[in-house]
Amino acid sequence: MAYGLGLLKGMWVTLKHTFEKKYLVVQYPEQRPVLQERFRGTLCFRFENCIACNLCVNSCPNKVLSLDVAKAEGGNKRKLMAYVIDMQYCMYCNLCVESCNSSALYWNKEFEKSTFDKESIKIIYERPRYMDELEAQREAEKERIRQEKAQAVSAKKDTVGESEISAGPSVAEQPKEILAELAGSEENIAILLQVLAKNTVTHDKLLQMIDSDMEKAKKVALALVRKALKDRHEGGKE
């Protein structure tokens, strides 16, 4: 009699599992679940890293993130005042973390996020007090590096005679044809060299571009000249 054999087989399986001392459940509050390394718990924010570029806000599909930006007094510099993560709308899609260039966003493994009201689920990062100091320090550091570089360049110029062919490359030492191709007229070349002397970083970049991609270098050089002209024009007005 085949009928009923399948039933008994099933009963045998359940019986085996009954006395198997293997449980699928985690006794939750006491026993914590094992979370994988990439587990996405809560979105966290490193205030120090943020450059207020808004990329994360634009990448978010659900408008979870928002920046509160103020213009610093006496300059155009954007100053981040607060960063708000409205976790209730978050889809944990990781797009913001991927978009961030300065690794200001990351996930931790905190998954117990229930709150008593809707407002308190928002995570608000206020501007910490040390940020002003930190930014000032960074600014000073940048300034110092810039000056050091400028000094090094001028020192190099001093040591290396103008008649000699320089060992270190510079835009000014490029052949006339290339310079002409870059900026066009003599006047523009002069302006370009002026701008580059002021800003060593741009100078180095442009030099690289000349080697690798002439078209791009041309565009950049033109833009630089145009900007310098504009600045000069505006300065003249004042």
Added chain:
Amino acid sequence: MSAEKATHQLPTDHYIVNVGPQHPSTHGGAHLQTVLDGEIIVDTVVKLGYVHRSVEKIAESKTFTQFIPYTARLDYLSGCLPPLAYTQAVEKLLDIFPTERAEYIRIIMAEFSRISSHLLCIGSLALDLGATTACIYCVRDREQIMDMFEMVGGQRLLLSFLRVGGVSHDLPENFYPAARRFIKELPKMIDEYHAVITGNEILQRRLKGVGRLSTEDALAYGVTGPNLRASGFDYDIRRDDPYGIYDRFKFEVPIDSGGDAWARYLVRVEELVQSARIIEQALDSLPEGDICAKTPRLLKAPENQDVYHHIESSKGELGFYIVGAAGKDKPHRLHVRAPSFINLQVLPMICRGAKFQDLITNIATLDPVLGEADR
């Protein structure tokens, strides 16, 4: 209630019960208005829209990348499959080619998603028929896949892991042993399902001959996926119109000519084995390399163009129809061909004249996900 009055001595009447939207066995928010004559179903009307989130409209206001997490919320039980269909459709539109390694990772994740979806389908079928324990065993094994998903993408269910041009993360080191172990243990798991579910005579009697769907009807209604193959029509997009790199793998397409709930169940069990085969081959030939192609930060459609891309989802043919507008980073219009929605339309037909308990069996074996049906 119908107003007709029976003329004979003992007046009887049809009555309507509303199965759902709050009913444990409708797999979400389906509302089946069922006209019953005692225990026999006279007619049933499928009313949808309780989980409607206007995903297709949302797509019009999101960039191509931003919409990926929303697609995972269509068929929320098969993790990577809807995002796969969507990203491949976008790649078709923008002429982007994913890297070799990304293609393999996608296949592995897609097939794991299919296994997890089928396991849940089998489990919930057992649950709907009253065998709670069998359901727990299926969920137990699906849990391993969920853990693997968490390893890879940090999320267990709604995995937003695929990107246009590739995937977001590489497979972690601990993924390979876990995947291999699952593949190795799968035959043992299936043996257990056979012992608890398939071999059970009560269950066999409840499935065999129930909800018979003929090949002609299935084709006429546009039924796809395991339900169509269970009706004896040999059609699998993975083989017949290969997308991604499916043409490189050897697998069989299980077919059953029964057309009843029993055939639909068996086809799904057999597909578990075939998916495992594909994963094994993909793991063996997984190449090194980049996981994502170089794509511009903002994806823009090059010209006014529309694409349709379909994949074999765990529920059937899942298609994304995208109309792109030139120079815009958002789709002009997007439509989802949702297999659950279309498969569900045969329910009234196959339920007519059956017992009330067969209604539950039929829903469970058609395996609709209401998130996808309502969109």
Added chain:
Amino acid sequence: MDLWFTNIANYIVQLLMSWGFPYFWADLILLLIQWMCVLAIVVLDVIILIWLERKAAGFIQMRLGPNRLGPFGIFQTIADAIKLMTKEDIIPNKVDKWIFLTAPLFMIFISVMLYLVLPIGEGLAVVDLDVGLLYFLSLSSLTTICVLMAGWGSNNKWSLMGAMRAVAQMITYEVPLILSLLGIVMITGSLRLSDIVAAQSHVWLIIMQPLALICYFIAATAELNRGPFDMPEAEQELTAGAYTEYTGMRWALFFLAEYTNLVAVSALFVCLFLGGWHGPFLPQWLWIPVKTYVVICVFFWIKWTFPRIRMDHLMSFSWKVLIPLSLLNIVLTGFGIEIFAWVRGL
């Protein structure tokens, strides 16, 4: 040790008579005390059983079951009972009020009455009726009326469907249930339960009546609305069927009655097939609970393994398989008795 309880009863009667009560009144007071004992046993059993079922289901499904309240979660049922008692007793507007309200009360009353004839030990039945088996079977089928009352009174289509299923199931399964027990009555020649148990002092009837055992077990599962036959409740289809509209304590009474029935039917099963109080080592009043719990565990085991059977399959199974089988059993038993008598006569 075997006669503890009989001694206590005798002592109580003697004590009351020495205080000047006539024998009739003393016996009546003893009966009342016995009633109280039965009630206490029922409540205690149900508390343990609900816990046991949840625990068993947990282990079968590789979970732990209740494990928070008390050692191994043993007080979980008590906490649940307190919760159910303090819940609001919702009476929907359009119910048939009296039928709706009294259905659970009748149900629990009938279930407790089943215990009166069960012999827990030798001479340890509250009332040892000479038609005990008949009394038990007829009373246990009455619970179906209460389910029908609940389903009809609730004025809910789901409930009505559940109730109708319960009635159809009862009518179908009452027949094989009684037919399968006829063999036992033929062998022992008595409907008195203590006589049936006493007849098994050497050989348990499980050996003489294996076919009847299977038929009775399946029919009893259906009669109890348990396991694969829980049509009237059918969580996944009818959403608790007949009990959909009940809340709080009224719902708990149904639950209580169901487990009470379970114990009673299992105890009857033990008395009929597993030798009742007969057994080595343990005192006789302990054997019946032990065997009953084993039988109950088998009920649990079946319930948590099998899917629910379909309504029409259930009917056809009874009419086409169980009834012929139990009729065959009667014929075989008849032949067996004749052959046995003939062999003895040689």
